[in-house]
Amino acid sequence: MTDLTSMKIAEARDALRKGNVTSAELTEACLTAIEGAGALNAFVHNTPEIAREQAAAADARIKAGDAPAMCGIPLGIKDLFCTKGVPSQAASNILGGFKPEYESTVTTQLFDAGAVMLGKLNMDEFAMGSSNETSCYGNAVNPWRRGNDDAALTPGGSSGGSASAVSADLCLAATGTDTGGSIRQPAAFTGITGIKPTYGRCSRWGIVAFASSLDQAGPMTKDVRDAAIMLEAMCGHDPKDSTSADLAVPNFEAMLTGDIKGKTIGIPKEYHMDGMPEEIEALWAEGRKMLQDAGANIVDISLPHTKYALPAYYVIAPAEASSNLARYDGVRYGHRATLSAGDGITEMYEKTRAEGFGHEVQRRVMVGTYVLSAGFYDAYYNRARKVRTLIKKDFEDVFAAGVDAILTPATPSAAFGLGEMEDADPVKMYLNDVFTVTVNLAGLPGIAIPAGVDKQGLPLGLQLIGRPWEEGDLLNTAYALEQAAGFVAKPGKWW
């Protein structure tokens, strides 16, 4: 049975069409794998009834010969996506008991294409975190371990449950969302592929908002081809999201030729960080060489405002979040605190929000409220917006100079131990996003793919950043890198 769950989307699609396997079989295998993987805490809410029903429908559709690529593919769905009638809590107590009466656009498109939902996946609360430790469900666990050390490692965040589930073969692929690196960092930590498309590619309708100008959904898959297939099903114009782009969606998979001869790849010097592990530097250099060997021109480039990206991000994202999370007030849905006699509306707000939000969310709401407040707005929020414009211009300049894609490390380290950062300054945790936030600030597509392992056997990822709306080209470059890197390692099953 494990063979079935380790299938990739493309393999399963072909096998389903040939009749070698049914969606029902794939789905049962996944459900069994999920049941046996409680230790990973990746799935926080299982939906076997929905899965079996969808699988049966998919099998009928496949039989009828009317089956899109995603038809019959069992997926995990990040808890940030609103799924109709199914708990959708953004891993927060404040949304305790909330079951939306609507289905997000992205999941609607996936299910319309015949995909099967196995359940909801763990994540950092409201997607705020880089280790999955802010989840109200407790953290998901990385299936990878350091050599023989059985210390539990983080799967990364915020899409840690998605990363853990895909990496451990509990599902064929999963949805993720990425506001500052929440798809790419966990993908890198768990040896899988994750792409954040251009801002506006995927509809945000029905995805619980963290920072609206940065949030994007994307697929988390076992390889680049799967990312291409699944992304195509997820994206497209949605009139219900004003920031969704009215652009045609190309056949991304058809663009995976592996031919990158003559492409220009930029290596940004500002991404060499002090104190970055040597292994990351080495991997980056290896990636550079692999792309060069594949026929790309490698150029050293400068993105001069990179060092301001993290501070700007940690102003803009909390500012938007402080406003986006104001709706969780206990009035209409989710958690409402039990009140004492004489308590009024202010006490209801205060108690509800104090009980419902975890510490990291509270911290960001306070930071966001502060940077938007009268007297500080120009010094923080407005300045951060200006920085954002400059960062975007950095990228525009190199693209205008002929660069097709930019190669960087995905993360400054391999997966770290759960609890390791507990007492650390929160800024240290924020540093996880140092290579990824620039991409969100500039609204660009970025992909993380596994490219090697460190001395302890943990996967390491590289990131490629592409031109806006050119995910197809970016995926093809990633495909070439993937072919060259030949990463096939899998975590040993211990759960």
Next chain:
Amino acid sequence: MLDHLSFESPKPKLISGAKHDWELVIGMEVHAQVASKAKLFSGASTQFGAEPNSNVAFVDSAMPGMLPVINEYCIEQAVRTGLGLKAEINLKSAFDRKNYFYPDLPQGYQISQLYHPLVGEGEVIVDMEPGVARLVRIERIHVEQDAGKSVHDMDPNMSFVDLNRTGVALMEIVSRPDIRGPEEAAAYLAKLRQILRYLGTCDGNMQNGNMRADVNVSVCRPGQYEKYQETQDFSHLGTRCEIKNMNSMRFIQMAIDYEAKRQIAILEAGGKIDQETRLYDADKNETRSMRSKEEAHDYRYFPDPDLLPLEIEQAWVDDIAASLPELPDEKKARFVKDFGLSEYDADVLTAEVVNASYFEEVAGAAGDGKLAANWVINELFGRLKKEDHSIEESPVSPTQLAGIIKLIKSDAISGKIAKDLFEIVYTEGGDPEVIVEERGMKQVTDTGAIEAAVDEIIAANPAQVEKAKQNPKLAGWFVGQVMKATGGKANPKAVNELVSKKLADLG
């Protein structure tokens, strides 16, 4: 094109304090509900009076992950309003979030336009009396969503929330501090309401809260306002207080009066006005402090990241401009010019566009504007008012009224008979000409018939004839007798002439 009639500015209202004279300076922020079937950012209905929480889309109740999408029609209406107020239209504007917590504000923020409003500077001519009007400058109009309604009086322990109004589109029309008295403030709101109703962009129903005003009031010594006008420096003016949420013209005047006296008393006692928000209590006729400047909310405005900046095209604006109806000032000027009406009559007739249209139909069909104006204002409006009917409910159509007027003009009936005829048409209906014919109401202009009647009266009243010989003024008595004898149908002019002639002949 004659846009409006020439006018002079009224004198500012002077208020005598215990020590000095004072003047008022008033600016208003008017919230006008956009006439639209759907809300600003959702497809939910805006129908008034529906069951609580029945006109609520997911985005209105701020369900997680729901996103606003601009209703283009609301933007069109706001642009139309801007054009009607002769204002600049900003082709690029943007929406901002105004953050505060309140149970009837589900998102925890109101989507509004602080930094880049849709409409810029415009103006309103506020008529005070014929030839006298105040030009009030408009600073800006921005588009924003309304909040819901909190209900506190249904349960001793709980409050309830109705989200039907949540997300309904409002235009906030912000004036400069150009209003100089309570009457002007009320007249300004009335004029805005009139223009918006002409444009069809707001129904102006104040009872339903579809038009509400925040009134900023300050007082200054005579001469200070002129300094402000020269420099646009607000330091020449007094500290203002904002009276929130007024929806009655009468209460606005009373609140301003009260507030002016309150401020003057403080200042004359050597005190200082605190900038604050106040509420007017109509029962006690007083304003009370709601919150001071220090307690003011920090709204943490920032651009709404869910909405891209709003970009509209000049061609679209031009199309809307081309479809604009004739507005009250232009219509009034045209009525004065084309129909020779007094400014007063033109004012009355243009107050509501339906009245003006009715009048124009009558005037056109009757071929006499002045007569049409008299009949519409005096007879028709008077009669409708008696039964509390609107002009839409008038049983007399413009064609019928024009028919009556035409009969007067052709001397077929006298003015007196015309009033009887109007009453018949009003109560029974029918074609005036046919009624006059069938009921023999036609005026007798046949001199032969009138002469016979005059001769008859003269022959029957020799004593009166003798008296009339001494006193020619008694001729009137004979005229009256003839009119009576002919049932009022004789042409009075012809009777007069004949009576004078016959009496003279006898003498």
